[in-house]
Amino acid sequence: MDLSFTPEENAFREEVRAFFRDQLPDDIREKLVAGLHPSKDDMVRWSRILNKKGWAVAHWPKQYGGTGWTPVQQYIFLEELQLAPAPAPLAFGVSMVGPVIYTFGNEEQKKKYLPRIANLDDWWCQGFSEPGAGSDLAGLKTTARREGDHYIVNGQKTWTTLGQHADLIFMLVRTDPNAKKQEGISFLLIDMKTPGITVRPIITIEGGHEVNEVFFDDVKVPAENLVGQENKGWDYAKFLLGNERVGIARVGASKERIRRLKQLATAERDGDAPLIENQRFREKLAWIEVELKALEMTQLRVVAGEAKREKGKPDPASSILKIKGSEIQQAITELALEVAGPYVLPYRAESADHGWNEPPAGPDWASPLAPAYFNYRKVSIYGGSNEIQKNIIAKAILGL
Amino acid sequence: MDFDFSEEQRMLKDSVDRLVTDRYDFDARKVHARGEHGFSEEIWKQCAELGLLALPFSEEDGGFGGGAVETMLVMESLGRALALEPYVATVVLSGGLLRHAASPAQRAELVPQIASGELKLAFAHAERHARYNLAHVETRARKEGDAYVLDGEKSLVLNGDAADKLIVSARVKGTNRDRDGIALFLIDAKAHGVSRRGYATQDGARAAEITLSGVRVPADAALGEPGKALAAIERTVDEAIAALCAEAVGCMEAMHKDTVEYLKTRKQFGVTIGSFQALQHRAVEMFVALEQARSITMYATMMAGESDAAERGRAMSAAKAQVGRSVRFVGQQAIQLHGGVGMTYELKVGHYFKRATMIDMMFGDADHHLAKLAAMGGLIAA
Numbered sequence A: 001m002d003l004s005f006t007p008e009e010n011a012f013r014e015e016v017r018a019f020f021r022d023q024l025p026d027d028i029r030e031k032l033v034a035g036l037h038p039s040k041d042d043m044v045r046w047s048r049i050l051n052k053k054g055w056a057v058a059h060w061p062k063q064y065g066g067t068g069w070t071p072v073q074q075y076i077f078l079e080e081l082q083l084a085p086a087p088a089p090l091a092f093g094v095s096m097v098g099p100v101i102y103t104f105g106n107e108e109q110k111k112k113y114l115p116r117i118a119n120l121d122d123w124w125c126q127g128f129s130e131p132g133a134g135s136d137l138a139g140l141k142t143t144a145r146r147e148g149d150h151y152i153v154n155g156q157k158t159w160t161t162l163g164q165h166a167d168l169i170f171m172l173v174r175t176d177p178n179a180k181k182q183e184g185i186s187f188l189l190i191d192m193k194t195p196g197i198t199v200r201p202i203i204t205i206e207g208g209h210e211v212n213e214v215f216f217d218d219v220k221v222p223a224e225n226l227v228g229q230e231n232k233g234w235d236y237a238k239f240l241l242g243n244e245r246v247g248i249a250r251v252g253a254s255k256e257r258i259r260r261l262k263q264l265a266t267a268e269r270d271g272d273a274p275l276i277e278n279q280r281f282r283e284k285l286a287w288i289e290v291e292l293k294a295l296e297m298t299q300l301r302v303v304a305g306e307a308k309r310e311k312g313k314p315d316p317a318s319s320i321l322k323i324k325g326s327e328i329q330q331a332i333t334e335l336a337l338e339v340a341g342p343y344v345l346p347y348r349a350e351s352a353d354h355g356w357n358e359p360p361a362g363p364d365w366a367s368p369l370a371p372a373y374f375n376y377r378k379v380s381i382y383g384g385s386n387e388i389q390k391n392i393i394a395k396a397i398l399g400l
Numbered sequence B: 001m002d003f004d005f006s007e008e009q010r011m012l013k014d015s016v017d018r019l020v021t022d023r024y025d026f027d028a029r030k031v032h033a034r035g036e037h038g039f040s041e042e043i044w045k046q047c048a049e050l051g052l053l054a055l056p057f058s059e060e061d062g063g064f065g066g067g068a069v070e071t072m073l074v075m076e077s078l079g080r081a082l083a084l085e086p087y088v089a090t091v092v093l094s095g096g097l098l099r100h101a102a103s104p105a106q107r108a109e110l111v112p113q114i115a116s117g118e119l120k121l122a123f124a125h126a127e128r129h130a131r132y133n134l135a136h137v138e139t140r141a142r143k144e145g146d147a148y149v150l151d152g153e154k155s156l157v158l159n160g161d162a163a164d165k166l167i168v169s170a171r172v173k174g175t176n177r178d179r180d181g182i183a184l185f186l187i188d189a190k191a192h193g194v195s196r197r198g199y200a201t202q203d204g205a206r207a208a209e210i211t212l213s214g215v216r217v218p219a220d221a222a223l224g225e226p227g228k229a230l231a232a233i234e235r236t237v238d239e240a241i242a243a244l245c246a247e248a249v250g251c252m253e254a255m256h257k258d259t260v261e262y263l264k265t266r267k268q269f270g271v272t273i274g275s276f277q278a279l280q281h282r283a284v285e286m287f288v289a290l291e292q293a294r295s296i297t298m299y300a301t302m303m304a305g306e307s308d309a310a311e312r313g314r315a316m317s318a319a320k321a322q323v324g325r326s327v328r329f330v331g332q333q334a335i336q337l338h339g340g341v342g343m344t345y346e347l348k349v350g351h352y353f354k355r356a357t358m359i360d361m362m363f364g365d366a367d368h369h370l371a372k373l374a375a376m377g378g379l380i381a382a
Ligand SMILES: Cc1cc2nc3c(=O)[nH]c(=O)nc-3n(C[C@H](O)[C@H](O)[C@H](O)COP(=O)(O)OP(=O)(O)OC[C@H]3O[C@@H](n4cnc5c(N)ncnc54)[C@H](O)[C@@H]3O)c2cc1C
Pocket: A125, A126, A127, A128, A129, A131, A133, A134, A135, A136, A158, A159, A160, A161, A162, A211, A378, A381, A382, A383, A384, A385, A386, A387, A388, A391, B266, B268, B269, B273, B276, B278, B279, B336, B337, B338, B339, B340, B341, B343
């Protein structure tokens, strides 16, 4: 057992860090430090910088534009990206549909979509969940009926993150209504501009717009947009969801938020005393750091085991990463309330494109903290809720 | 020992509950929120008609002589309704200061106006680096002949933009955070030298930043003896803590009810999600947290009239700590068990969550009060 990084890995970390330091536009970095959301334009700008360097789809196989990095290098890259802090490349393309396409898609699909994902020429969104199919995803009802060389899609998707920006949506649709739940599902790619598609915003509790409802009314989709085989979509979805869980611990992002909290708590005063001198506060912060370090080691164990595992079979321990990772992210947003104290109260609407539009009440850094606390309740709900992750562990690891 | 309410208290509860049921469902609240100052003047009038605005004042002053129990009942109902009206600012906080610091003549003038709904007040006390220290007053009141001249910045003034008059704390002597030297002045919100900037708060209510520059008030605008106001402020804030705890209990009760209802109706995997034991237990843990909060709120309510400030303070810290903890757990789990829909602005549960969280952050969060209680030696003597 040797838990240290090799000199080569450390040198790699330096290289990656220097790149982020020099290439990440300051305005984007500042937004993320403040806890604000990057705009669509920010995402596109940054993705193109990464793509130019050949790092936009670092974890893909080399023949599709990937880097050929080891799992440990990929881990280092992701951590440094989050520490920068830089926006992660849009997951729906890079981490979700991209790998499905290069693993199960045909040559034409690979040629058509993969380069455009890497350059964020296409903004993808994920059309899995439906009003009646959340945790029970296989209960989905949106149908795709084959008519000649087209599918006719009818139904509704929901919680579609950033669907308001999307050019394309990857969907799970029911192609065989008579088959068993999981066996009649197909994986379909749909152009969001196709007639019959309506996108409606869902406003989340803190007042933000990041999710949407998407309605499909006799939407005509070319049959060539089917990925893999008809009625095999559930297998591809499982593959995709397994990939999703690996990045979900967000250890680097949590480290960055803790660093930020410490800076704020050093600047913020209770009377004349900096808040950081408050013993209770320090202990709570220290405990989060302990848990985060343990999670980091768990993550590294999963990463190190990856090379030895069968391709496409995620480690059920990755459910631990999801549970603990989300709990830690939530704990940090909760402790952040304490840094601002009563100054969590003032509300300022975040206008994604123009920053704040009113002068602050109290310190200007405080305004995003309560919204972040409210909004981060989502991280234990999406991507397979923490209850569902526990069911997975109980079954797959404990054999219960 | 008697946990039952009196006949009058039950009638009071019924009348507030009726107002809330008839006039304050979630859709009505959206309309009320569009009022000029973020609440409904009409509901405020109805509060006056029901006697709610006169509730805690003595009969000699033109009130109904209600105590902390009556306030608790009202606040719980307002919590269930997520009411936006400035009840805490006007009746509980400003009303408390009038009861504990003002002269009979001042009360005789002001209480009837409050009771009728024509006068709204706000307590302009907090300052930028005060956090939860009530003795933190840098705003100065300088004596000039027969008048005082006020200069300073007040912050997070609840409903400060709707108020007709402000009760402002200012220091007549000593240095910041000295317990001695704090005075209270009643000033017109539109007085020369007062500038206000109102804004929405995270829970849909409103507050204001207020700047006082050279605000000149006659000496008889002081409430009580200038320099000796801290005791009245502490007493009033303790009463407000008990009231806010009751409001939080109302919020939690509603969140819990909505969640249990959802568990019974939402289906996944062909069954109601309430059939999953993991979720049943979670709902039970929420229930325990709610009832613990309710119990300690009753304790705080009982102790709100205690004249020994230290004993009273212990009780309030205990209550605020428990309620704060409960609020976090009940609120977070209410969202969690609703899944995606719990995250939506459209559903009421998220609004309860936000309001309850803000209550935790006002007048000291759970940790602040736990530390305070610990420093006082806890609740049980060694
Ligand atoms: C902000 C946000 C963004 C999202 N983005 C997307 C997106 O881009 N694309 C997409 O397709 N989906 C997206 N989702 C949907 C997300 O994946 C679902 O919300 C999630 O799967 C839960 O489903 P549900 O909301 O229907 O809750 P439900 O499944 O109804 O769950 C309600 C509660 O019951 C619990 N529960 C359910 N089943 C069990 C069980 N068997 N045992 C114990 N507890 C159980 C859940 O854990 C939860 O607490 C997003 C959700 C959110 C909140």
